[in-house]
Every structure is written in C-alpha cells, then in structure tokens.
Amino acid sequence: MASSKKLSPNPTELIDWMNGEGLLELDWDFPEDGDLFAAGLDSMAVMQLVVAVEDEYGVELTPEDLTKEALATPTTLAALIAGKMS
Amino acid sequence: MSGAVRRFDVAVIGGGSAGLAASITAARQGARTVLLERQGSAGGMGTAALVHSFCGLYLLRQEPGAVLANPGFCGEIERRMIEATGMGPQRFGRVDVLPQHPVEFARIADGMLAAESGLETRFHTVVTGVEREADGWRIDLADGGRMFCKALVDASGDAVVAGWLGGGFAVAPAAVLQRPAYVFGVRCGAVLDDAGRLRVSGLLVEGLRAGALPSAAMGLSFRASGRPGEVFGSVDLTGGVDGAEFDPLDPACLTALETTGRRVAHEAVRHLAERDPEWMGAYVSHWPARAGIRESRRWIGEHVLTGDEVTAGATFEDQIALATWPMEMRETARGPKLRFPVDDRPCGIPLRCLKPAGLERLWVAGRCISTDHEAQASTRVMGTCFATGEAAGREAAKVADA
Numbered sequence: 001m002a003s004s005k006k007l008s009p010n011p012t013e014l015i016d017w018m019n020g021e022g023l024l025e026l027d028w029d030f031p032e033d034g035d036l037f038a039a040g041l042d043s044m045a046v047m048q049l050v051v052a053v054e055d056e057y058g059v060e061l062t063p064e065d066l067t068k069e070a071l072a073t074p075t076t077l078a079a080l081i082a083g084k085m086s
Numbered sequence: 087m088s089g090a091v092r093r094f095d096v097a098v099i100g101g102g103s104a105g106l107a108a109s110i111t112a113a114r115q116g117a118r119t120v121l122l123e124r125q126g127s128a129g130g131m132g133t134a135a136l137v138h139s140f141c142g143l144y145l146l147r148q149e150p151g152a153v154l155a156n157p158g159f160c161g162e163i164e165r166r167m168i169e170a171t172g173m174g175p176q177r178f179g180r181v182d183v184l185p186q187h188p189v190e191f192a193r194i195a196d197g198m199l200a201a202e203s204g205l206e207t208r209f210h211t212v213v214t215g216v217e218r219e220a221d222g223w224r225i226d227l228a229d230g231g232r233m234f235c236k237a238l239v240d241a242s243g244d245a246v247v248a249g250w251l252g253g254g255f256a257v258a259p260a261a262v263l264q265r266p267a268y269v270f271g272v273r274c275g276a277v278l279d280d281a282g283r284l285r286v287s288g289l290l291v292e293g294l295r296a297g298a299l300p301s302a303a304m305g306l307s308f309r310a311s312g313r314p315g316e317v318f319g320s321v322d323l324t325g326g327v328d329g330a331e332f333d334p335l336d337p338a339c340l341t342a343l344e345t346t347g348r349r350v351a352h353e354a355v356r357h358l359a360e361r362d363p364e365w366m367g368a369y370v371s372h373w374p375a376r377a378g379i380r381e382s383r384r385w386i387g388e389h390v391l392t393g394d395e396v397t398a399g400a401t402f403e404d405q406i407a408l409a410t411w412p413m414e415m416r417e418t419a420r421g422p423k424l425r426f427p428v429d430d431r432p433c434g435i436p437l438r439c440l441k442p443a444g445l446e447r448l449w450v451a452g453r454c455i456s457t458d459h460e461a462q463a464s465t466r467v468m469g470t471c472f473a474t475g476e477a478a479g480r481e482a483a484k485v486a487d488a
C-alpha cells in the first residue's frame with residue numbers, strides 16, 4: 001500500500017502541507033496548538049481536508065473522527081492522523 | 087405595452103440592493119423616478135439568489151460591538167431587518183455580519199418602495215437597450231415599450247448599459263472570475279452547531295467517496311436561517327469543467343449552473359436525510375429564482391478603485407461611501423480567502439467610481455461600479471451596494487433637477 005511509505009506527520013509539517021494544498025492560509029508562525037477553526041477551517045475546508053488526508057496519508061477519516069476536539073489544532077490533527085495510520 | 091413614451095427624471099435599471107437604495111434616494115430628492123426590475127421582487131441576489139447575510143454594513147474593529155460604516159440607507163435597512171428577524175449583527179472571526187432573510191428582504195423592499203410617492207416600481211420589466219438622446223436617455227423595454235429619463239442609473243449588477251454601448255467595461259479572465267454559487271432552502275430539524283456541521287461534512291465526503299454524490303458536492307455548506315426548522319444550503323460551483331469556461335453572461339453557462347445546483351442540492355439533502363438521524367425527513371423547500379453571480383462586467387469609470395487602495399484604506403476628497411468588507415476572494419469553488427486591509431482601515435469609494443468615463447447623465451451602483459477585480463471582492467457586498475446605490479441616486483436626482 002502506498003500509504004505505508006508515508007510517515008505520520010508532525011504538527012509543523014501539517015501546517016506547511018495544509019498551506020501547500022490551499023486548504024487554509026496559515027501564517028508561517030502559526031502555533032502548533034493554534035485554533036484551526038478560528039483560522040478558517042469551515043465545513044467546506046473540512047471536506048477538502050478529509051479528501052486531501054486520504055490522498056496524502058492514505059487514511060480514511062470517518063464522520064465519527066470529525067470532532068471539534070480532534071480537528072482543533074495542528075497538534076490534535078496530527079495525532080488523529082497518526083492514530084489512524086498505526 | 088405601447089402608447090406614449092413615459093418620461094421620468096431618473097430611471098434605475100435593476101432593483102437589487104444598489105437599485106433599491108438608488109431609486110428610493112432619488113425619489114426622496116424629489117426626482118420622478120422609475121425602478122425597472124426583471125424579477126418579481128426587489129433585492130437582487132439578496133432575494134432572487136437567496137444570499138442571506140448583509141456584509142459590509144459595519145466597520146472592521148477589534149472592540150466588540152458593530153458600528154455602521156455608512157449610516158443613512160444602510161441604517162434604515164438594518165433597523166427594519168433586525169425588527170423582522172429578531173437577530174442583530176453577529177461577529178464571525180474579525181467581521182460583523184447582519185443575518186438577513188430573503189423572504190423578509192423582499193417584503194421590506196416592497197414597503198419602502200411603496201412609501202415613496204415619486205417612485206414608480208415596475209417588476210417584470212426587462213430593459214433591452216438604451217440610447218443617448220439630447221437631454222437624457224431613451225430606454226427600450228422587452229415588451230416593445232419605451233421610456234425616457236434625464237438621468238440613468240445602471241444598477242444591473244452586470245453593467246448591462248456598458249454591454250449595450252459596446253465598451254467602457256472590463257471583465258476578469260474566466261479562470262479568476264469570482265465563482266458562482268447556488269443557494270437553496272431546506273426544511274430540516276437538524277441543529278447546525280459545530281458538531282452537527284462536522285458530521286455533515288463527514289457524511290458528504292463519505293457520499294463522494296462512494297460515488298453516491300456528484301463531485302460538485304465538495305462545494306456544499308449549510309447554515310441555519312434563523313427560523314426554526316429552516317436551513318440554507320450553498321453550493322460553490324466552478325462554473326465549468328475546470329472553471330476556464332465560466333461565463334456569467336452566457337445563458338448556456340447559467341443554465342448549467344442552475345441545473346447542477348439543483349441536482350447537487352437534491353442529492354445531498356437526500357443523502358443526509360438517509361444517514362443522519364437529525365436530518366431525517368429533511369427536504370429542499372425553496373429553490374432560488376436564479377443562481378448567484380458574484381462578478382461579471384465592471385464599468386470603467388473616472389477612477390478605477392484598486393485592490394491596493396482597499397488594502398491601504400485609501401481616502402479620497404470625493405468619497406461617497408466606505409468599503410469595509412475584506413476582499414473576499416472566491417476564485418475557486420473551495421471557499422473564501424479573505425484579504426484584510428492594513429489596520430482594519432475602511433477604504434473610501436470616490437464618486438468617480440460611479441461615473442462611467444466620458445458618459446453624461448449616467449451613474450453606476452452596486453457590484454459593477456468601477457473597480458478592479460480585487461477591489462470588487464470588497465465592494466460587491468450588499469452593505470456597500472446599498473451605500474453606492476444611495477450615492478448614485480442622490481447624484482442622478484441632482485442632474486435631473488438641473
């Protein structure tokens with residue numbers, strides 16, 4: 001599986017990746033525990049995030065995974081993805 | 087309708103937020119005014135396309151509390167809308183927004199239009215052309231009728247007058263034009279709090295993955311209307327296979343938007359109704375009269391307001407209104423990207439942006455005033471359209487009176 005080659009992301013890599021994908025426009029110094037919802041993660045961006053995470057990390061986020069807590073910050077999002085990859 | 091040519095001081099083409107403000111203001115200055123609108127109500131995108139919040143009414147500020155940027159007509163509409171919906175301004179992130187309901191907007195507009203004795207409102211009236219005459223403009227109507235006015239306001243959203251005159255306008259390349267969207271009403275008991283919205287996102291992606299929903303469903307979002315049991319859905323659309331064919335002035339392209347919007351809305355609501363207990367029994371209750379267009383032709387006036395000026399919060403000696411909404415870029419169907427001005431400064435809109443270059447007795451108001459593509463991303467919002475409409479109506483009445 002292609003996804004097995006990918007390492008789970010750390011929060012800083014996630015910030016760069018989300019900017020690169022055009023999912024969000026986060027400042028270069030956006031904190032790892034910064035509020036992603038306040039930074040523009042709306043319901044449409046969440047859909048794009050789910051699709052992009054699947055493409056990039058090979059994990060399928062389900063409706064149950066998409067909680068406000070899990071998507072709150074780059075740190076919690078990295079943990080969510082890492083948890084699904086292991 | 088044939089017969090004698092009707093003569094007015096001021097004629098306003100288009101009764102959207104800009105034309106509503108322009109016609110009422112002109113009539114209040116004492117000008118015999120006619121408002122010509124092809125739909126069956128005023129409000130434009132705010133009624134026919136079900137756009138359901140007034141942006142640009144308020145200054146950008148850090149402190150809590152919403153402060154009107156352009157008192158006057160905006161203040162009147164604000165008061166009436168708050169009275170109708172019971173909802174005041176809400177802050178989302180850094181901006182204050184007034185939720186508005188299209189059903190209330192149409193009714194409020196009816197009342198305001200009827201209150202002006204010097205104003206004649208003509209719905210179901212399609213203007214097909216204009217001709218400059220010695221001391222004004224001849225207006226041709228689709229029913230074969232003609233009118234004459236001393237001063238004309240183009241509040242058509244599409245700068246139709248520039249189109250007929252064959253020049254004096256600009257259109258952004260198709261690939262960067264702000265994307266259109268299809269807004270619809272849903273009858274549904276779901277509580278659209280954060281958790282509810284995230285669940286909807288998850289279920290829609292599941293549907294997309296399974297091939298049960300068309301890919302355009304990626305542009306969907308839902309928001310509570312403020313009325314119990316009612317939700318608005320919006321689908322941001324690319325306007326073509328890859329967006330490069332998008333032409334907001336081409337009926338074939340608009341037809342595709344309408345049918346795609348309805349298909350996505352229908353399938354998505356059915357999908358959610360089958361999978362989310364809160365959405366059980368949900369159905370589409372309200373189609374818009376038309377898909378929403380954010381940008382088409384822009385007039386080239388005596389001044390072209392630029393994105394740099396909006397960013398800097400420029401001021402002008404002849405400014406007639408303040409633009410306060412951040413430049414809301416919608417060049418893709420993937421949601422908004424906001425560009426804020428330096429220090430949250432408002433930007434002045436000079437009267438020259440309402441004056442098409444080289445044309446007398448003509449004003450322009452609303453989303454087609456003279457700006458570049460970036461500045462239009464700020465000035466197109468309805469709060470600002472009311473304000474430019476008010477100024478255009480005032481100026482047109484002055485000339486008609488001279």
Ligand SMILES: Cc1cc2nc3c(=O)[nH]c(=O)nc-3n(C[C@H](O)[C@H](O)[C@H](O)COP(=O)(O)OP(=O)(O)OC[C@H]3O[C@@H](n4cnc5c(N)ncnc54)[C@H](O)[C@@H]3O)c2cc1C
Pocket residue numbers: 099100101102103104105122123124125129130131132134135137138139140141142211212213214241242243244246266267268269377378379380451452453454466467468469471
């Ligand atoms: C999907 C979408 C979401 C938006 N979201 C927001 C938002 O949340 N808040 C906000 O403030 N703004 C929003 N906007 C922007 C805003 O709604 C529009 O830019 C604004 O309503 C334009 O007002 P207007 O009066 O210039 O033009 P319009 O509202 O387009 O009105 C023009 C009127 O002219 C009429 N007309 C045109 N040609 C003719 C003719 N030949 N004869 C007779 N009548 C004619 C049309 O029927 C129409 O009623 C949104 C726009 C879209 C499309």
